[in-house]
Amino acid sequence: xxxxxxMVRVRDLEExxxxxxxxxxxxxxxxxxxxxxxxxxxxxxxAGQKEAPVxxxxxxxxxxxxxxxxxxxxxxxxxxxxxxxxxxxxAGVTISRPPRDGRMAFVRSPDGISVELIQEGGALEPAEPxxxxxxxxxx
Amino acid sequence: xxxxxxMVRVRDLEExxxxxxxxxxxxxxxxxxxxxxxxxxxxxxxAGQKEAPVxxxxxxxxxxxxxxxxxxxxxxxxxxxxxxxxxxxxAGVTISRPPRDGRMAFVRSPDGISVELIQEGGALEPAEPxxxxxxxxxx
Numbered sequence: 001x002x003x004x005x006x007m008v009r010v011r012d013l014e015e016x017x018x019x020x021x022x023x024x025x026x027x028x029x030x031x032x033x034x035x036x037x038x039x040x041x042x043x044x045x046x047a048g049q050k051e052a053p054v055x056x057x058x059x060x061x062x063x064x065x066x067x068x069x070x071x072x073x074x075x076x077x078x079x080x081x082x083x084x085x086x087x088x089x090x091a092g093v094t095i096s097r098p099p100r101d102g103r104m105a106f107v108r109s110p111d112g113i114s115v116e117l118i119q120e121g122g123a124l125e126p127a128e129p130x131x132x133x134x135x136x137x138x139x
Numbered sequence: 140x141x142x143x144x145x146m147v148r149v150r151d152l153e154e155x156x157x158x159x160x161x162x163x164x165x166x167x168x169x170x171x172x173x174x175x176x177x178x179x180x181x182x183x184x185x186a187g188q189k190e191a192p193v194x195x196x197x198x199x200x201x202x203x204x205x206x207x208x209x210x211x212x213x214x215x216x217x218x219x220x221x222x223x224x225x226x227x228x229x230a231g232v233t234i235s236r237p238p239r240d241g242r243m244a245f246v247r248s249p250d251g252i253s254v255e256l257i258q259e260g261g262a263l264e265p266a267e268p269x270x271x272x273x274x275x276x277x278x
Contacts, residue, residue, distance in 0.1 A: 001163075001164050001165065001185035001186065001188075001215045001216065001217055001218075002185055002188060002215060002216040002259065003184070003185055003188055003191035003213075003214075003215055004214035004215055004216050004255075004257060005214045006145040006211075006212075006213055006214070007210075007211030007212045007213075007214065007255070008209060008210055008211055009208060009209055009210075009211050024140075025140050026140065045142070046140035046141055046142055047140065049140075049141060049142055051191070052142035052190070052191050055211070055214075057211055063208060064208065065207070065208045065209040066207045066208055066209065067207040067209050067210070068204070068205045068206040068207030068208075068209075068210065068251075069148060069202060069203065069204045069205055069207075070147060070148055070204040070205065070206050070207075070210075070250045070251050070252055071146075071147055071148075071206070071207065071209075071210035071252065072145075072146030072147055072148050072194070072196055073145075073146045074142075074145055074146075075142075075143035075144045075145070075146065075194075076140045076141060076142055076143055077140065077141040077143055078140055079140075111209045112207075112209050113209055113210065116143075116146070118143060120141065
């Protein structure tokens with residue numbers, strides 16, 4: 001067996017690419033617009049890690065995408081969790097669970113998919129403004 | 140950035156390990172029972188691919204795990220999609236979307252997580268009983 005991808009559905013493809021690529025930092029490694037099926041799929045992966053992509057599925061005809069509790073999150077390690085969270089906030093992304101412990105944060109995609117960020121190599125020293133920043137909503 | 144895992148929640152850990160390990164064929168590469176948080180997490184990955192695990196989260200106190208439309212599926216390539224589907228059926232797993240095209244099948248975990256199976260290396264010749272097997276439910 002070989003892991004291929006995790007697929008999530010997106011309501012607005014441009015908004016989602018803005019989140020996953022411009023804000024989160026994944027790279028687009030493939031895109032297929034399928035006229036016959038009226039859908040587009042886009043594959044996004046960390047730099048140098050094409051074997052672990054997330055697949056965005058965008059159905060051209062609108063659907064409602066509610067979130068269920070059976071799915072938890074996608075998780076990525078980042079080199080500097082404080083810098084990454086600061087960049088995400090500057091880009092308008094709510095840090096649902098700030099990295100108070102220097103180790104772990106959560107944000108949500110435009111469709112409510114939780115994304116966990118973990119400090120590569122272990123926790124940083126707890127630091128403000130993160131240390132005293134409260135949670136926002138659920139993730 | 141580095142992909143770490145995809146997390147799904149499970150209602151019954153033993154039933155889920157039976158599905159993901161004994162039936163689907165992933166290997167257990169880690170387990171942490173966290174008394175303080177009253178949860179257990181289990182990491183499962185394809186053989187030789189520890190860098191792409193799924194994390195099962197089992198909360199000791201019962202929750203209801205409904206499925207939302209924003210999450211799609213986990214996908215794995217398999218060497219023999221007909222053999223894999225036959226084994227899964229023999230083990231009592233419903234093939235929600237049989238591999239009629241010799242290429243793609245879907246099953247569901249005990250908690251309703253869709254798992255896509257793709258024939259490694261491209262489609263096999265369409266063959267019975269798969270070719271004429273109808274879909275069962277959604278996936």
